[in-house]
Structures are given as structure tokens and as C-alpha cells.
Amino acid sequence: MRKIYRRGTSDPDRMTDARRRVLETLAEYGDLSFTLKELAEMASVTASVIKGLVTQGAVLEQDSPRDQPFMRMDPSLPSKNLTDDQAVASALLAAGVASGKYGTTLLRGVTGSGKTEVYLEAVAAALKSGRQALVLLPEIALTEQFLHRVQARFGAKPAEWHSGATMTERRRIWRMVGQGQAQVVIGARSALFLPFQNLGLIVVDEEHDTSYKQEDGVLYNARDMAVLRAAMCGARVVLASATPSLESWVNAEVGKYQRIELKSRFGAAVLPEMRAIDMRAEQMQPGTWVSPTLRDAVSDRLAKGEQALLFINRRGYAPVTLCRACGQQIGCDNCDARMVEHRFLKRLMCHQCGETKPIPETCPSCGAEGKLAPVGPGIERLAEEAIALFPDARIATLSSDLFGSARALKAGIEDIAKGGTDIIIGTQLVAKGHNFPLLTLVGVIDADLGLQGSDLRAAERTFQLMRQVAGRAGRAEKPGQALLQTFQPEHPVIRATLSGDEEGFWKAEAEGRRMAGVPPFGRMAGIILSGSDAEAVFDLGNVLARNDGALRAIGAQVFGPAPAPIARIRGRHRVRLLVKAAKDAPLQQALTRWIAPLRLKGDLRLSVDIDPQSFY
Ligand SMILES: [Zn+2]
Ligand SMILES: [Zn+2]
Known part of the structure; x- marks a missing residue:
């Protein structure tokens, strides 16, 4: 049996640097346990230092329990009652999985259209053919509620891979996945790197979510990685979203991806009615942000015992x-x-x-x-205004920084879903796939907020966010309404959001990007140079811009150097260059050749982001 080591109750009689490192390492990881080799490596000490601490009772040596096997999942259990629409979609996905060949499907369905039930049938098909399935979710959407739905379908709990999992649990999943014992893994992005023995299906739920793209460290998009991984092992990919990313929409348009639409909703509910509140016509008191029209609409819902959501995408007061x-x-x-x-x-x-x-x-x-x-206004100030406007209502504020942990946040969300709140004040956290069955009114405080700034994806993001937030209203039997406070109701993005003409919006957006030759029709790279000396950073940028032979060789263009949109972060000055290339140009190799001769002096740093999500 394996031995594992964790923090004991007593302190050593004599503290040395090596001993301190061991205890600090253990403290840093809470109550986790490690093998002797792991702990020695993490603390940079020899095994005998740890053994010495065991003698003193400062570290406990225990027998590790054998890894518990995962319960077998049973794909033959009855599925939920599917509508005709959903049954057809499930059958298409299942046939794809059964073919045993690579392929990607964009599964598009509005919130509440039963996307999850449909892709769980694809999971069932993978299990039936003896293969494993991976379902990727944004971390915040990985709730108990979701795990229960999976358990209800297959009669056993799936393996859950997330940042809060203990070392022991991670090791167990890693091993079980490699042996093919864990049949279904539900997890955050990094689950893609688990050593699946026989992976047959990858589902990327909420595929447009920006959390799939890591903004610092290694830059990769989990969605693209999932497609690559599946292509290598003959697996199917299902990209599920109510508001797909433009990349996926275009790939479906040109036939690279299969596309399935889910239109009808469960039960009698329909998509919320969406309307703009023209703020130019509202009588606003200074320092307030809830218009009289929105206030009356909220009062109406409260009188009926229903929930209302006031949405603002800004943390703080x-x-x-x-x-x-x-x-x-x-x-x-x-x-x-x-x-x-x-x-x-x-x-x-x-x-x-x-x-x-x-x-x-x-x-x-x-x-x-x-x-x-x-x-x-920020969310805290909006909450203050709501308390003054609706003194008798129970009000909950949902913002990531108001909860100590992801667990506390999930508990708060579950309480709201059960009806513990009349008014929800929320940031974009609430847009991410939670079920609030009593919620029938969504008021967007500042629909114009995302339209400012120079971000390439500002329109795409605003459109997605507005549609997603509005989709929270009216899920069960009660029809919902979404009201958007805006100073520019004639703005194309606001108009597209209100009309619900998604095809029209994506077509216009795709055409604009095609004309400009930017992703997904062309390639771009953002180069950020930074350093404490502004002049040195600019000089470096000029050197790069002048020596652009490697880029010109593939027909790429360099723009800049220019101050980055945020010109100074943590005391470091930031300068940006943008590189634009044709879609089929070997951009990555050219960038490498371009940058290779560069010697970074002092504290100068360079980072490259291919097809950047934002240009901060
Ligand atoms: Zn002053
Ligand atoms: Zn700062």
C-alpha cells in the first residue's frame, strides 16, 4: 500500500529552513496529502527531512486508501421525454458518435431548449460503443444541479474535474481515465489533458465562453484544442451554445461543421419579449440608474410573486x-x-x-x-438604489468578489433558484447557464456599456451577453420579458438584439470582418512589449517594426508600435504591435523567425497572442 503525507498537529522542536519549506508547502495546499516523492520535490528537500518531521509528529504518515472505482454508467436507462425537435437532434448526434469517425457539430439552441438533454444522448451513444466521453463546462456552470442531471440519466455520478478537486481526487481521476474506468468526465478546460484511453466524444458546452481562452500563461483556446484532439483520435465534437462564437458560426456556414438547431422549448414558455427603454425620454434623478419604466415593471413582477433581475456588468460601487x-x-x-x-x-x-x-x-x-x-454605477451602488426603491423586497447581489469562494457562490445561486430572493442584482456571472425558474423579468441597466472601446469583438460579445442575460427570463411556464436601458436604441447591435434576428446579425458581422480581413477570415497576432522604461520599450517596438522581412515574406503587415489600450500596468509601460496576415499564411512560423533575432535587455518582456480575444 502507498504511504501519503500530510500536516500533523505538533511543531518540530527545532525549525530549519528545509523543515519550514515542508510545512509551508503543506500549509499552502490546505489539508491535502502527497506522496513522499511529491512532497520532497515541491519543498525542495530530501526524503529524510520529511521522515524527520514524521518522527516529531509535525507530519503524519498514513496509508493511502485504494482508489475507489467509479460506478458503471448505464446508457440504457430511459432518457427524458424529448420533443420531436430534440429527438431528431439526438439521433443525428448519436449516429455521428456511432460512426467512430471524427466530426464536429455545432448544436445551437436558445436557453431552455434542452441542449443538455440532447447532448447527453450523444454521451449515451459513446458509452454504448464502449468509448469515453468528456463534457467541458465553464467552471462556474459546473454545479451540483448539473451533476445530478447527468446522474439521473446514467444512474451513476460522473468523474468531476475542476480546480477545487483535491490532489488525491485528481490522481484518482487521472488513473481511472487512463484505465478506461472513468467513463464520463465533466470538467473545466484542463480536463482536455487527461490521458483518455478511448475517447469517443467531447462536448464543449457554452462554446463561446471567453473562459475557454486563457488570457495569460500558455495561450490556447480549449474549443480549438478539443477539435484538434478529437481529430487525432477519431472522436466526435459537439459545440453547444445559444449564442455561438463567430468562428464556429462561420465554420458551420462553410460546411466544416455540421449544424443542428434546436428551436422549440420545453413546456409552454416562449423566448422573452425584448424591448428597449429609451433613456433619453426617461425622467432620471441624478445619481440613479433605474428608470421609472423599469421600476414599474419590477413592481409588477413583485406583486405577482415573481423574480426580477437587474443586470449591470460592472463590479464595485x-x-x-x-x-x-x-x-x-x-x-x-x-x-x-x-x-x-x-x-x-x-x-x-x-x-x-x-x-x-x-x-x-x-x-x-x-x-x-x-x-x-x-x-x-457599479453593482454595489445599483443594489443600494434597489433597496431604496423596493424596501420590502428580498434582494440578493451576485458578483464574484462578494462571495468568499466558488462554493459559497454556488450556494447563493441555488438559494435564489429556490425562490429565496425577489430581486437579483447581478454581473455577467448570472448570464452563465443557471436555471432561475421564477425569474420573469430582466432589466439591463446599461445595454450600451459593451459598445464602447475599440475591441474587435465588442459587438459580438455585447450581442451574446444581451441575448444570454435576456434568456434568463421566463423559463418554466411563465412568459418572460427583457428590458434594455439604452441611450442609442438605433445602434445596430441593440437593434439586432431586440429583433432576435441572429442570422442577420452574424451575417453582417461576418461580412464586416471578411472585408477587414480579420479573424476568422484572416489571421492576427497581438505583440505586447513591456518594461519599466517607456523609451526602451518604444525603441524595441521600432526595431521590430523596421525588421519585418520575415513577415513581408508571407505577405503579412505590421501596424505600430503604439501605446497599448492600457498603456501602463503594474508600473510597466506597454506598447503594442499588430500583425495581420491572410488566412492561409504560415503566420506562426513567420512570427518565430521575426522575433528570434531579438535580444531582450533588462526587464523588457514580449508576449505574443495569436488571434487575440481582446486587445488590452
Ligand atoms: Zn481635488
Ligand atoms: Zn493598477
């Missing part, structure tokens, strides 16, 4: 803190970013670098006392 004496805005000392007031934490916070400081009493610029004022 107010995005700007302004001195009314001198007009100065309080910025971060390290970044070119404004400090955001978080009243709940009683601090100002920089959303770029995470730096916080107490809210000052006097203006740091002119010294005036008591003149600092919050400007604009």
Missing part, C-alpha cells in the same frame, strides 16, 4: 471617484487605470493589477476635504 473641487479622478499608482470604489470592502481597487487602498478623506491632488464623490 462606482467606476470613477472624482474630486468635486479640482476635477481630478483617482487613478492607480501603478497603472493607467482608474481606481474603482468597492464600498463593501471599504477600499478603492484597480481592476488591472488588483492594487487596493483605503478611500482617502482628502483629495490626493488638491487636498480638499470631503469633496471626493463616486461617479457612475
Whole structure:
């Protein structure tokens, strides 16, 4: 039997550096246990140091229990009653899996259309042919509720792979997946790297979700990785979404992906009615953001005992803190970013670098006392307004920074779903696939917010977010309504959102991108140079821009150097170059040849992001 090691109750009689490293390593991982070799490597000590701590009782040596096998999943259990639409979709997916050949299907269905039930039938088909299945979800959507649905279909719990899993559990899953004992894995992005013995199906749920693209560290998109992995082992891929990414939409349009649409919903519910509230015509008191029209709509729902959601995609209390004496805005000392007031934490916070400081009493610029004022709404301020407007309602605020842990957040979400709340105040957290059966009204406080800025994907993201948030309303038997507060109701993105003309929106968006030669019709790379000396960073950018032979050889163009949209983060100046190339150009190799001769002096750094999601 294997021995494992964890923190004991006593302290060693004598502390050495090596011993301290062992205890700190264990403290860092909470109550996890490790093998002797793992612990020795992590703490950079010899095994005898750990054995010495065992003698002292500071580390416990225990027998590791044998890995518990996973219960067999039974694909022959009855599935839920499927509508005709869903039955056809399931049969198509199942036939694809049974073929044993690679292929990708875009499964598109509005919220509540039964996407999950449909792709679980594809999982059943994989199990029936003796192969394994992997279902990828954004971490926040990986709830008990979801696991129960899987268990209800197959009579056993699937393996769950997520960031909160213990070392022991991870090791167990890793081994069981390799032996083919874990038949179905539900997990976050990194589950793609598990050593599946015989993988037959990968489902990427909410395939458009930006959390599939890692923004720092190794840059890969889990969706693209899933397709690659499946192609190598003859597996099927199902990309499921209510609002697919433009890339997937285009791949389906040109026939690279099969496309299945789910239109009808369970029960009698229909898509929410969507309407704009023209803020130019509303009588607004200064410092308030809920219009009289929206307020009355919320009151109506409360009177009927239904839930309403007020949506704003901004954390904190107010995005700007302004001195009314001198007009100065309080910025971060390290970044070119404004400090955001978080009243709940009683601090100002920089959303770029995470730096916080107490809210000052006097203006740091002119010294005036008591003149600092919050400007604009954040979720905390909206909650304050809602409490004043609806004093008798039970109000819950859902924002990632108001919950200590993912677990606490999930508990909060489950309480809301059960009806423990009348009004939900939420950031984009609420847009991610949770079921709130009593929710019938969604009010979007600032539908224009995502339309500002120069992001290539601003329109795509705003459209997806608005559709997803609106989709929260009216799921069960009650019809829902979504109201969008906007100052520009004639904006194409707002109009497309309201009309529900998704095909029209994607066609226009795709055409615009094709004309501009940007992804997915062309390739782009963002090069970010950074360093503490602004001049040195710019010089480096100019050197790169001048020596662009490797790029010109493939017909690619370089733009820049220019200050990055956020020109300073954590005290480092940032300069950006953009490279644009044709779709079939060997961009990656050219970039490597271009950058290879470069010698980075001092603290200069360079990062490359291929087909970037954002240009910050
Ligand atoms: Zn001032
Ligand atoms: Zn900062």
C-alpha cells in the first residue's frame, strides 16, 4: 500500500529552513496529502527531512486508501421525454458518435431548449460503443444541479474535474481515465489533458465562453484544442451554445461543421419579449440608474410573486471617484487605470493589477476635504438604489468578489433558484447557464456599456451577453420579458438584439470582418512589449517594426508600435504591435523567425497572442 503525507498537529522542536519549506508547502495546499516523492520535490528537500518531521509528529504518515472505482454508467436507462425537435437532434448526434469517425457539430439552441438533454444522448451513444466521453463546462456552470442531471440519466455520478478537486481526487481521476474506468468526465478546460484511453466524444458546452481562452500563461483556446484532439483520435465534437462564437458560426456556414438547431422549448414558455427603454425620454434623478419604466415593471413582477433581475456588468460601487473641487479622478499608482470604489470592502481597487487602498478623506491632488464623490454605477451602488426603491423586497447581489469562494457562490445561486430572493442584482456571472425558474423579468441597466472601446469583438460579445442575460427570463411556464436601458436604441447591435434576428446579425458581422480581413477570415497576432522604461520599450517596438522581412515574406503587415489600450500596468509601460496576415499564411512560423533575432535587455518582456480575444 502507498504511504501519503500530510500536516500533523505538533511543531518540530527545532525549525530549519528545509523543515519550514515542508510545512509551508503543506500549509499552502490546505489539508491535502502527497506522496513522499511529491512532497520532497515541491519543498525542495530530501526524503529524510520529511521522515524527520514524521518522527516529531509535525507530519503524519498514513496509508493511502485504494482508489475507489467509479460506478458503471448505464446508457440504457430511459432518457427524458424529448420533443420531436430534440429527438431528431439526438439521433443525428448519436449516429455521428456511432460512426467512430471524427466530426464536429455545432448544436445551437436558445436557453431552455434542452441542449443538455440532447447532448447527453450523444454521451449515451459513446458509452454504448464502449468509448469515453468528456463534457467541458465553464467552471462556474459546473454545479451540483448539473451533476445530478447527468446522474439521473446514467444512474451513476460522473468523474468531476475542476480546480477545487483535491490532489488525491485528481490522481484518482487521472488513473481511472487512463484505465478506461472513468467513463464520463465533466470538467473545466484542463480536463482536455487527461490521458483518455478511448475517447469517443467531447462536448464543449457554452462554446463561446471567453473562459475557454486563457488570457495569460500558455495561450490556447480549449474549443480549438478539443477539435484538434478529437481529430487525432477519431472522436466526435459537439459545440453547444445559444449564442455561438463567430468562428464556429462561420465554420458551420462553410460546411466544416455540421449544424443542428434546436428551436422549440420545453413546456409552454416562449423566448422573452425584448424591448428597449429609451433613456433619453426617461425622467432620471441624478445619481440613479433605474428608470421609472423599469421600476414599474419590477413592481409588477413583485406583486405577482415573481423574480426580477437587474443586470449591470460592472463590479464595485462606482467606476470613477472624482474630486468635486479640482476635477481630478483617482487613478492607480501603478497603472493607467482608474481606481474603482468597492464600498463593501471599504477600499478603492484597480481592476488591472488588483492594487487596493483605503478611500482617502482628502483629495490626493488638491487636498480638499470631503469633496471626493463616486461617479457612475457599479453593482454595489445599483443594489443600494434597489433597496431604496423596493424596501420590502428580498434582494440578493451576485458578483464574484462578494462571495468568499466558488462554493459559497454556488450556494447563493441555488438559494435564489429556490425562490429565496425577489430581486437579483447581478454581473455577467448570472448570464452563465443557471436555471432561475421564477425569474420573469430582466432589466439591463446599461445595454450600451459593451459598445464602447475599440475591441474587435465588442459587438459580438455585447450581442451574446444581451441575448444570454435576456434568456434568463421566463423559463418554466411563465412568459418572460427583457428590458434594455439604452441611450442609442438605433445602434445596430441593440437593434439586432431586440429583433432576435441572429442570422442577420452574424451575417453582417461576418461580412464586416471578411472585408477587414480579420479573424476568422484572416489571421492576427497581438505583440505586447513591456518594461519599466517607456523609451526602451518604444525603441524595441521600432526595431521590430523596421525588421519585418520575415513577415513581408508571407505577405503579412505590421501596424505600430503604439501605446497599448492600457498603456501602463503594474508600473510597466506597454506598447503594442499588430500583425495581420491572410488566412492561409504560415503566420506562426513567420512570427518565430521575426522575433528570434531579438535580444531582450533588462526587464523588457514580449508576449505574443495569436488571434487575440481582446486587445488590452
Ligand atoms: Zn481635488
Ligand atoms: Zn493598477
